Amino acid sequence: MEKILCGVDIGGTKLSVALMTTSGKIIDKCIDCDHAEKTECGLTDQVKANIIKLLHRNNFKESDLLGIGIGCTGHIRFKDGIIITISNLKGYKCYPLRDAIQSSFKIPVILDNDANAQALGEFKFGAGKGFNDMIFLTISTGIGAGIIINKRLHRGMTGTAGEFGHTIIEPDSDLICTCGNKGCLMAVACGMALPHLFQKKMKEGKVSKLRLPSDFDYTRIDGKLLKQGLDIDDPVSKEIILDSGRYVGIGIYNIFQALNPSLIVLGGGLLSWGDFYLGQIRKTFYELARDMMYDPIEIKVSDIGPDAGVIGAASLPIELC
Amino acid sequence: MEKILCGVDIGGTKLSVALMTTSGKIIDKCIDCDHAEKTECGLTDQVKANIIKLLHRNNFKESDLLGIGIGCTGHIRFKDGIIITISNLKGYKCYPLRDAIQSSFKIPVILDNDANAQALGEFKFGAGKGFNDMIFLTISTGIGAGIIINKRLHRGMTGTAGEFGHTIIEPDSDLICTCGNKGCLMAVACGMALPHLFQKKMKEGKVSKLRLPSDFDYTRIDGKLLKQGLDIDDPVSKEIILDSGRYVGIGIYNIFQALNPSLIVLGGGLLSWGDFYLGQIRKTFYELARDMMYDPIEIKVSDIGPDAGVIGAASLPIELC
Numbered sequence: 042m043e044k045i046l047c048g049v050d051i052g053g054t055k056l057s058v059a060l061m062t063t064s065g066k067i068i069d070k071c072i073d074c075d076h077a078e079k080t081e082c083g084l085t086d087q088v089k090a091n092i093i094k095l096l097h098r099n100n101f102k103e104s105d106l107l108g109i110g111i112g113c114t115g116h117i118r119f120k121d122g123i124i125i126t127i128s129n130l131k132g133y134k135c136y137p138l139r140d141a142i143q144s145s146f147k148i149p150v151i152l153d154n155d156a157n158a159q160a161l162g163e164f165k166f167g168a169g170k171g172f173n174d175m176i177f178l179t180i181s182t183g184i185g186a187g188i189i190i191n192k193r194l195h196r197g198m199t200g201t202a203g204e205f206g207h208t209i210i211e212p213d214s215d216l217i218c219t220c221g222n223k224g225c226l227m228a229v230a231c232g233m234a235l236p237h238l239f240q241k242k243m244k245e246g247k248v249s250k251l252r253l254p255s256d257f258d259y260t261r262i263d264g265k266l267l268k269q270g271l272d273i274d275d276p277v278s279k280e281i282i283l284d285s286g287r288y289v290g291i292g293i294y295n296i297f298q299a300l301n302p303s304l305i306v307l308g309g310g311l312l313s314w315g316d317f318y319l320g321q322i323r324k325t326f327y328e329l330a331r332d333m334m335y336d337p338i339e340i341k342v343s344d345i346g347p348d349a350g351v352i353g354a355a356s357l358p359i360e361l362c
Numbered sequence: 363m364e365k366i367l368c369g370v371d372i373g374g375t376k377l378s379v380a381l382m383t384t385s386g387k388i389i390d391k392c393i394d395c396d397h398a399e400k401t402e403c404g405l406t407d408q409v410k411a412n413i414i415k416l417l418h419r420n421n422f423k424e425s426d427l428l429g430i431g432i433g434c435t436g437h438i439r440f441k442d443g444i445i446i447t448i449s450n451l452k453g454y455k456c457y458p459l460r461d462a463i464q465s466s467f468k469i470p471v472i473l474d475n476d477a478n479a480q481a482l483g484e485f486k487f488g489a490g491k492g493f494n495d496m497i498f499l500t501i502s503t504g505i506g507a508g509i510i511i512n513k514r515l516h517r518g519m520t521g522t523a524g525e526f527g528h529t530i531i532e533p534d535s536d537l538i539c540t541c542g543n544k545g546c547l548m549a550v551a552c553g554m555a556l557p558h559l560f561q562k563k564m565k566e567g568k569v570s571k572l573r574l575p576s577d578f579d580y581t582r583i584d585g586k587l588l589k590q591g592l593d594i595d596d597p598v599s600k601e602i603i604l605d606s607g608r609y610v611g612i613g614i615y616n617i618f619q620a621l622n623p624s625l626i627v628l629g630g631g632l633l634s635w636g637d638f639y640l641g642q643i644r645k646t647f648y649e650l651a652r653d654m655m656y657d658p659i660e661i662k663v664s665d666i667g668p669d670a671g672v673i674g675a676a677s678l679p680i681e682l683c
Contacts, residue, residue, distance in 0.1 A: 118656065125656055174519065188621075195511060197622025198495065199656045207654070208616040210531055212609075222650055288533075295529040299620060300509075301518025329543055333528070335439065335446055335520045 160187020290325025481508020
């Protein structure tokens with residue numbers, strides 16, 4: 042019988058575990074939303090139990106698995122399989138999650154950053170199929186990314202390569218990133234910047250059609266609200282979306298100059314802004330790249346769907362296949 | 363007898379050809395400064411003649427060579443061995459230099475960008491020895507770079523990867539790069555920015571100890587002049603050097619976040635500013651990277667010496683060895 046894969050996607054709000062065929066089809070999955078309340082050991086046990094539950098209810102044995110891939114939010118020391126730190130879950134300072142899971146299984150367990158895992162999933166089963174190099178960017182509250190070079194993930198020394206979100210593109214910006222630095226791409230361009238950008242437009246005297254109450258808490262401004270603004274042709278929402286698109290376009294241009302990839306794939310929540318957003322990203326990129334782009338670079342949207350995280354995680358054991 | 367290598371370094375002002383051992387020792391070399399006046403075919407003939415001259419006068423035959431490596435200024439389409447464009451030499455639009463040289467030799471001829479070649483030379487025989495990944499930056503009038511990943515050059519789709527000098531770090535800067543874009547790293551940080559930066563300080567009312575005549579042509583401000591300023595403790599020269607160091611530090615930080623390499627090697631004319639400059643680069647980098655640097659990254663100075671260009675070119679045929 043053909044072997045199958047197991048993927049575990051550990052996010053800030055959701056823990057997903059799935060069984061998947063080697064051609065990228067989900068066989069079965071389970072999703073928990075209570076993992077953030079648990080200790081490191083509690084989460085480890087929950088992951089193990091979910092894997093075993095899925096194997097049992099689908100009549101598989103551990104030996105039917107090629108391996109278990111774990112994509113986890115936060116910074117991962119790849120070679121050692123250690124979570125260095127996670128900003129959106131309590132604890133997890135230097136926690137050896139890979140070995141903690143591995144202790145219950147004989148098949149290989151691989152732990153990587155969730156953006157790397159998603160990049161690999163997209164490369165194997167999504168928009169990246171057939172390419173040799175690819176950069177994957179996921180744009181939501183922050184910006185995560187994964188780099189594929191010669192069909193493999195480039196992880197760098199520690200395993201934290203691909204942090205394009207923390208590259209600085211406005212050194213003297215008044216927008217400060219969660220990392221503490223000024224003018225990181227993610228601080229000026231994506232979800233975390235939206236409340237500030239909206240308030241700035243209000244202070245400039247711009248009028249929004251969103252008709253927010255006078256006591257509105259601007260920290261609640263997010264991509265979904267601006268999508269509503271876009272849908273009702275709100276000029277303030279549209280300006281902010283265009284500003285974000287310009288910065289992401291500059292970010293992609295910088296990636297183009299640095300790595301000269303043939304494909305850039307975009308995913309993440311802010312892509313729900315659709316062609317209005319994507320058009321601005323592409324326009325900014327092509328205006329900057331102009332005659333320095335000697336071969337066409339493709340900018341595609343992720344097409345792997347809502348299971349991208351767990352599909353990516355499950356593809357980690359077959360990275361080198 | 364052990365095989366040897368031949369390197370050809372084509373710059374804007376100098377054409378160097380050398381024979382080298384496989385351990386990176388120059389056997390003999392010749393340098394011409396009249397190549398910029400020649401046609402594409404004229405330069406091709408000059409390169410061929412210099413290679414043959416060096417072989418003859420050192421009693422080598424073509425079959426003693428492992429290969430000929432050419433490092434050339436400008437944009438190179440690596441796979442096709444074509445010069446796409448050179449900004450500091452006339453002509454050379456889509457000129458197939460590799461095949462033009464290859465037509466006279468049986469041993470393999472490899473053509474690459476000069477910064478890539480230098481990066482490889484530094485990796486094989488200089489500061490990069492013993493590392494797995496390395497980013498090489500050469501900072502002079504512009505900024506060139508080469509990326510080594512898993513002991514090989516990463517060239518990207520066309521072959522133009524490593525153009526960190528054209529990554530944008532001040533999108534609304536009033537400094538325009540030779541490429542036409544605003545706020546490229548090289549436009550704000552290196553040789554081409556110096557005249558503008560000096561004039562700006564003058565307009566701000568700063569007083570330079572360099573005592574330039576009132577009719578001084580500020581476009582003549584270069585790294586050498588600021589080195590004189592540094593040596594006499596000129597506050598204006600020192601401020602500009604610190605500003606440049608800050609930008610290069612940010613550029614290196616961005617490379618760290620993007621690629622997480624274990625080593626960054628710096629070369630090029632502006633390094634003559636010494637520890638005052640290097641200290642500012644390192645300080646800026648470490649202040650930004652702080653607790654996000656989980657493994658130590660080394661920032662070293664190129665130690666391959668004045669023959670770096672031709673040593674790099676000669677190392678191209680043994681890239682995969």
